[in-house]
Amino acid sequence: MSALFALLMIIILLLISIIGTEVLGLNYVFGVIIPYAAIALFLVGFVYRIIRWANSAVPFKITTTCGQQKSHPWIKHSSLEAPHSTWGVIGRMALEVLFFRSLFRNTKADLKEGPRLVYGPSKWLWAAGLVFHWSFLIILLRHFRFFAEPAPFFVSGLQSLDGFFQIGLPIFYITSVAIVAALAFLFVRRLNDPKLRYISLGSDYFALFLILSIAISGILMRHTGLRADIVDVKQLAMGLVSFHPNVPESIGVMFFIHLFFVSVLFGYFPFSKLMHMGGIFMSPTRNMANNNREKRHVNPWDYPVKTHTYEEWEDEFRDVMKAAGMPLEKEK
């Protein structure tokens, strides 16, 4: 149901872009106005969310320790799993952001006869997640060849690496295949595992479908008869970044579909769970050092509370304490 809803949304988006450009001829709207609006929404929305998060206080240092603390010099300290210093935290965050350290720990619990609980390794989610995110990043970086003349230095290296196997012409990029495969896996995983199906919302499927649509439309554009003229694309892209936009006539519907999906992704991003991209860096259980007893953390909204003081306590129990011969502050 949620998946169907998400699929319906994608079909509507597809139809909007086709009708908008092919029927209504709103090429300027879809080639210039919507992309600009989407980027603006992305930037403003992203910054707004980060500021909103940053404005929320961090009253306590609540690191989740996943290894040995730093205590005695003769006990090996786990500097990346229970970091004690800022460098340790940076290392921990790098492992988390670049290699999905925590997801790598994943296990699968099974209840066998007996009862006997067994925990097997479960690395598929980690692998698919890693492949998807890295592919997406490389693809994004590859696109910089459209936005700068000459293309930035890193693009050609990435392209030749990514096209290492030199299959087909134009050459098939490894990431093109990888991102589709990873997204397909993530989708099937959601449908296939009853637990996952149960927790998945329409918005979870929507994000998957949207990025899949971008990938597929991009691949179609590069490798099929629906090809967009690369010179036209570069002309539009350069126009957009130099704020002198113009839309070449012959750019083709597949390009508009692709661009529209990308625009929707950018516009949708700050209002969705995709903000985990920024959020991971601010997660208090991961980005703070486990040096609580060594360095004091201050709660910015701390306020005095009602306590039961020693004096009040002794007043209440003086008689019984006296009878028991316990030391007192005041005899009466």
Place this chain on the structure above:
Amino acid sequence: MAEKMITPEELAGGIDYKPKKKTWLDPTVEFKKGTWNYAAPPQNLEYLDLPNPRKWSPIDEDWKLPDNWKEIILEGLRVRIKRFRSLQLFMDICVRCGACADKCHFFIGSGDPKNMPVLRAELLRSVYRKDFTTAGKIMGKMVGARELTVDVLKEWFYYFYQCTECRRCSVFCPYGIDTAEITMIARELMNLVGINIEWICTPAANCFRTGNHLGIQPHGFADSIEFAVDELEELTGIKVDAPINKKGAEILFVAPSADYFASPHYYTLLGYLALFHEIGLDYTWSAYASEGGNFGLFHSHEMMKRLNAKIYAEAKRLGVKWILGGECGHMWRVIHQYMDTLNGPADFLEEPVSPITGTKFENAKNTKMVHIMEFTSDLIRNNKLKLDKSRNDHWHPTFHDSCNPSRGMGLIEEPRYVIRACCNQFTEMPENTIKEQTFCCGSGAGLGTDENMEMRFRGGLPRANATKFVHDCDGVNILLCICAIDKATLPPLLEYWVPGVEVGGIHEMLGNALIMKGEKERTTDLRGEPLAGVESEEEKTEEEVSEDA
């Protein structure tokens, strides 16, 4: 327990990880006997100045909420979103990848899909979406937004009191989303309208009033310690000194109160007393701060602060140099991660230095409170203790990492070091069930009540099952732990799932092994049970002794 309890076979046979319903958005909950906790009695709420004291029960149709309960909760949520970045962020960034789903002991033991950490959080998140996000306001259920209704509130009560704040899910979450944070704040919100449970509010009120969670008055506390001193003398022939409220002592010692009135905690207390005597520690107990455990942690950040305040206040009044803390789990979460922030800075204390070895406890130099595992492991490392491991040969221990010391401190190797120094035998449970991946006892965070027994057996299944594995394969016969809640709740759990395994503390093992100057020949351990190799004649007399005790 007069009523027939579900058998282990029935319980395990009925677990199915496949959700039965199609959607979780329906909040209806069936309050099945054995799976929920009694409501807090009004007098204890009144004593603590908490809102909406009244007599009520979760199975009542009418929970006697204030008329504006919904506004109170939503306003409470609004305030907390600003106060806790954790909450704000954890509401926003979950992608529902499901990595946490089968990491929760309550899910593993119940199969109830709302015990998947992701869904437990969604219970609150759905309300957050409805009232605090644009998408939720417009798209409603499609993006998982729900109206806050009485039924949702009842669902919160049911599931946020089926979370022990153990943080295991947070280890596996790619963003470190910590359900403990969400549960703590959801409980705070419910407390605003007077929804809370007895086994949190009553101990909190007792701690506030008398200093310990059973409400034992100062002279009763002194009696308990005195009794333990006598008992230790009977066992070892040595009369130890255990000062209470002694001004000018070098160290204030704070332990969970269960250590001096509950079993098997009590044997750990005997271990502390023996150790402190043997090394000649200048220390004192306090009757005012006689509880290290902090039931406020399970109630609200404010209550945690109110209860925790006693420790520093007492250290200041007594003029000690620093504080030593006993074997306790959530007590140490509070001390390590909260105390300095809540009630510090403790600038009237000195940076902790072991008076025996001269070791500076650098890692505790600001909070000025040292974990007894850090303290004792340092003594052993510096050869300050004479230990006869063979006195523990009748025990084959394994070690249960308590949630909070492992995931909230990183205290992992110190206890193992002490165990290995005190015992010839030691076997670890499977690696997915120990250290940072340890499983909760299933009864933490205020859920260790008799009325909640079935849920405790369910939540404790993963721990018990791992224990069963080493019991069957290696002959493990005692589960050691450094947490008072563990010591209270693991015995019935193990009796249910894996009979034949006892529960004990590490300082109990230490007390057994510790050779004290001038002690009489020991024929029994601190429990009064005969040591391995002791002849049967003596065994008989020792049994009599233990019965007398």
